[in-house]
Amino acid sequence: MxxxxxxxxxxxxxxxxxxxxxxxxxxxxxRAYGAPRMVEIGYAHIHAGMxxxxxxVELMEELASIDARMAVPxxxxxxxxxxxxxxxxxxxxxxxxxxxxxxxxxxxxxxxxTFTCTPYWAGHWPTWNTHMTSIESTxxxxxxxxxxARSNRDGFFAVxxxxxxxxxxxxYHRDEMRRGTGLFLVDAExxxxxxxxxxxxxxxxxxxxxVPVVAGFARRPTLDELDALGAGIATSGGASMFIxxxxxxxxxxxxxxxxxxxxxxxxxxxxxxxxxxxARYRDAHDAIDxxxxxxxxxxxxxxxxxxxxxxxxxxxxxxxxxITASRNVRNAAAEAGLVARLExxxxxxxxxxxxMSCHFARTVSPDPALGVVPPRLRxxxxxxxxxxxxxxxxxxxxxLLTGAEEAVETACSxxxxxxxxx
Amino acid sequence: MTQRIALRGIVEGSARGPILPSREAxxxxxxxxxxxxxxxxxxxxxxxxxLAGVVLVMPYTRGSAGAWRFLHQLFRHGNAPxxxxxxxxxxxxxxxxxILSGIxxxxxxxxxxxxxxxxxxxxxxxxxxxxxxxxIGT
Numbered sequence: 001m002x003x004x005x006x007x008x009x010x011x012x013x014x015x016x017x018x019x020x021x022x023x024x025x026x027x028x029x030x031r032a033y034g035a036p037r038m039v040e041i042g043y044a045h046i047h048a049g050m051x052x053x054x055x056x057v058e059l060m061e062e063l064a065s066i067d068a069r070m071a072v073p074x075x076x077x078x079x080x081x082x083x084x085x086x087x088x089x090x091x092x093x094x095x096x097x098x099x100x101x102x103x104x105x106x107x108x109x110x111x112x113x114t115f116t117c118t119p120y121w122a123g124h125w126p127t128w129n130t131h132m133t134s135i136e137s138t139x140x141x142x143x144x145x146x147x148x149a150r151s152n153r154d155g156f157f158a159v160x161x162x163x164x165x166x167x168x169x170x171x172y173h174r175d176e177m178r179r180g181t182g183l184f185l186v187d188a189e190x191x192x193x194x195x196x197x198x199x200x201x202x203x204x205x206x207x208x209x210x211v212p213v214v215a216g217f218a219r220r221p222t223l224d225e226l227d228a229l230g231a232g233i234a235t236s237g238g239a240s241m242f243i244x245x246x247x248x249x250x251x252x253x254x255x256x257x258x259x260x261x262x263x264x265x266x267x268x269x270x271x272x273x274x275x276x277x278x279a280r281y282r283d284a285h286d287a288i289d290x291x292x293x294x295x296x297x298x299x300x301x302x303x304x305x306x307x308x309x310x311x312x313x314x315x316x317x318x319x320x321x322x323i324t325a326s327r328n329v330r331n332a333a334a335e336a337g338l339v340a341r342l343e344x345x346x347x348x349x350x351x352x353x354x355x356m357s358c359h360f361a362r363t364v365s366p367d368p369a370l371g372v373v374p375p376r377l378r379x380x381x382x383x384x385x386x387x388x389x390x391x392x393x394x395x396x397x398x399x400l401l402t403g404a405e406e407a408v409e410t411a412c413s414x415x416x417x418x419x420x421x422x
Numbered sequence: 423m424t425q426r427i428a429l430r431g432i433v434e435g436s437a438r439g440p441i442l443p444s445r446e447a448x449x450x451x452x453x454x455x456x457x458x459x460x461x462x463x464x465x466x467x468x469x470x471x472x473l474a475g476v477v478l479v480m481p482y483t484r485g486s487a488g489a490w491r492f493l494h495q496l497f498r499h500g501n502a503p504x505x506x507x508x509x510x511x512x513x514x515x516x517x518x519x520x521i522l523s524g525i526x527x528x529x530x531x532x533x534x535x536x537x538x539x540x541x542x543x544x545x546x547x548x549x550x551x552x553x554x555x556x557x558i559g560t
């Protein structure tokens with residue numbers, strides 16, 4: 001790789017051991033993927049240090065101890081416990097304490113300890129052509145597809161990129177990758193994040209790791225709908241980017257989305273294809289323990305919508321309604337009086353984590369000394385296909401997917417209300 | 423007699439261990455139990471086998487953005503493979519997890535290794551920059 005003097009200084013240890021380790025890793029990654037050089041990044045969404053994985057918080061503490069510092073603005077991904085309100089989730093205090101140690105490490109690293117999968121709702125909003133890195137695939141797809149920034153689906157090396165301000169030039173940092181590989185025409189009128197998450201799941205399964213161009217919408221999707229579309233696509237496939245012509249910068253129309261190559265014959269998506277995704281996540285169950293809204297972590301607009309749905313309502317006995325949002329969004333919603341309205345109906349507003357990311361998961365490997373025991377849940381109802389997939393895979397209990405409005409009806413009635421039910 | 427196969431080096435390092443040949447691609451997220459190191463996915467050729475300390479040879483890696491974390495957790499639990507040989511370039515998440523865990527990785531063997539792979543045979547992998555050599559004992 002062709003490295004600048006500044007990059008060689010980092011690689012050869014003249015900038016300290018932390019940057020040396022980070023640059024060595026990035027150079028190996030770049031060499032493997034044929035990157036000719038590094039690019040300067042403007043933003044990094046990095047690993048939290050997760051309390052439910054053995055010695056994983058320690059990974060971040062160790063970096064802080066060798067004076068690692070973030071060279072660019074950095075936000076922090078979702079964690080394994082609500083570090084303030086863990087009692088509301090039934091998590092042991094030992095887990096919350098360990099998760100808080102990660103927050104301490106991030107304070108030293110200089111990262112904004114957002115503990116969220118939607119840092120954009122918390123103010124981290126990279127703009128067109130900003131090279132960046134993200135450990136969270138939903139963040140990657142949102143930033144590529146809605147904001148026009150340039151990101152791969154990364155793993156731990158998002159931390160190394162943040163520490164050096166560099167990332168090897170490959171994948172979605174290159175123009176050649178950023179054009180359509182398949183065309184989808186929407187012959188339906190999806191409405192709201194849950195419909196868009198199902199639409200995304202259908203598209204993601206069909207496109208694999210390509211770039212779907214999704215067109216034919218009757219109106220411009222909202223930001224919340226675009227967020228859900230990306231989360232759905234990233235859940236069923238390996239895609240890092242979608243293009244909605246007229247929305248995704250800089251693609252004005254379908255021709256531009258294919259970058260001058262022939263536009264392929266479209267795949268049409270009707271309402272039945274969206275409904276089939278809901279039907280896929282409708283498990284047999286005896287009773288419902290938890291209804292969840294806020295996957296990915298809710299925006300302020302979604303919090304407002306949830307508050308309107310719950311005004312004057314009351315959650316049925318024996319059911320918990322979880323609403324998950326970043327602490328930043330939670331605080332803004334609290335100031336606006338939304339959290340009080342949600343809690344008046346009996347909902348729990350949880351930050352830093354979510355059902356599949358918390359101690360409910362059975363596929364994790366915490367230090368046995370923490371005393372984490374996943375509860376047996378009878379069923380979880382969700383309004384996001386991403387949460388649905390991972391509740392089934394990680395919590396390993398029955399899951400049912402519906403819309404946000406129907407999820408609220410479910411929580412208040414105690415009976416599952418499918419999407420579109422009168 | 424020792425057989426040598428040249429490969430493309432991906433992650434630097436050297437390691438030795440018994441060969442574990444997998445006919446199927448392995449996803450570190452989902453196919454392997456972190457705490458036991460055993461393959462729990464539906465992979466007929468290696469189901470139930472432990473990855474701990476082996477030179478793992480597989481046709482390709484199955485992608486997932488979370489693969490790095492599960493490979494690294496195998497390492498933290500003492501159950502990581504000693505080395506990974508993949509027929510094709512592994513996905514970036516696996517490479518990141520291997521670098522983080524000090525597991526050498528190579529791909530693109532210069533000749534078909536399958537006729538030489540005997541389950542449990544002693545092997546070593548040495549990777550220096552982009553050159554790698556897999557040595558297989560008999």
